[in-house]
Amino acid sequence: MPKKRNQDPNTRQTWNRASLQPAQQHSAAKLDQTRDGEKPVPELTQEKESSSPLSVEMDKCDLLQETQESVDYFDDIGFPETNVALVVEDKKIHVNKAVLSKHSPVFNAMFYGGFKERTAKEIKLGNKKAKDVVEFLRCFYPNMKHAITEINVLKVLPLAHEYQSPLVDNCEKLMISKCKQGTGLTVTSLLDYIIAAEKYDLETFLDTAVEFCSHVDFDLLNGKTIQRRQSRYDNYSRHWIYDDCVQEDKEISSKFLDITLKTRHAISVERLQVLEKNKRKMKIGEQNEEDYHMILHAINFDISLYT
The missing domain is CATH 3.30.710.10 (Potassium Channel Kv1.1; Chain A)
Structure with a gap:
């Protein structure tokens, strides 16, 4: 990181211009003249x-x-x-x-x-x-x-794969690290990762993603959410009657269908095993494993790839 310069206008002229590269001298001159109200130095x-x-x-x-x-x-x-x-x-x-x-x-x-x-x-x-x-x-x-982050991973991965770069492993490790509770992974990002992993043969990530998806409500992976809303008031019971309203996110449901049938089948099998396990726990009075809580999209998140 560049060192912070002294912002005092009485001391800023003490920079050693001779030690700077030509491009740095030019930038420094522009900075000085702009502060003094003069016309900037030409590019x-x-x-x-x-x-x-x-x-x-x-x-x-x-x-x-x-x-x-x-x-x-x-x-x-x-x-x-x-x-x-x-x-x-x-x-x-x-x-x-x-x-x-x-x-x-x-x-x-x-x-x-x-x-x-x-x-x-x-x-x-x-x-x-x-x-x-x-x-x-x-x-x-x-x-x-x-560093490879959730911001640039899907931008770097295609190029890393094309040019046979070791960064492919870095991208896969990052994606695997996100398949955990508490990482803020959204459904849309999860599906994007799975689609990319299928395209670029990231088998280790796919295994991790299938296991992770088995703990996510299948409707949620399809972009469907259920909201309860008041339907009518029952005068006999003196209670409100609620109806379940199913809302579907078309973008997410389309992405889910973009996943190969092989991967969707693997997710379904793992999901059924989790449900059967919870069913057995209920019979013996044990507490069920709760599904992972995820949101469909990032909320109020402005993606700025290169700042």
Whole structure:
């Protein structure tokens, strides 16, 4: 993390500008002149060969906010020089071949095998989002190594699988860790994880998810919730009569049907075993195991993938 600078206007001019990289000098000058009410310094033109380990051309991409923090973060002198650009959604992401090749056998074959990419200065990656590619790279790039979280796991996993990255294991471990009570896992996220696990052959997670789902009401997994509402007042009994109102979340019910029949069958079998176990407990007076309490969607949760 960049060190906090002294915000006193009488002392901020004591920065050692000579020790800063050109991009840092430019950002510092902009910061000073903006505070003084002057016109900001014009933007610098990004060079093709940069000392940044992972840089995105600012005139073509807004992935990185141009703040003093981001400049310090990406212009560390200890990073390897960039020597190739990945072009995603017409945005250039400057990277180092050796770093990518060491992490991924696919990149290694691309850069050092008998393919045209071996001598190319720019390599176009189709059918991908630039933000997802940047986040994937940040998860293994030197001095970055962002953690896999519930926020980025479903963005990183497809790319990790495509490029045969060890991050696939990290993604699976994160998903497994969420299949517990008290983690805040929602039904929609659970189904998203299962669909992804089926697509990318995450068998260990699928086993964990099936066992977890066996403790969740089957209607809830289908997006159905039951709410009781007052129907009418019975004058004879002097009580309100309540009806059960079934509400269905179409998005969740559709996701549940996207799960393969094999996995849905496995969940059903495990669920029946849990119900039978509870039935036997009732006969001998033991307390039943309560179902896991889950909500369908995250409430008031603004997902900001890359901040």
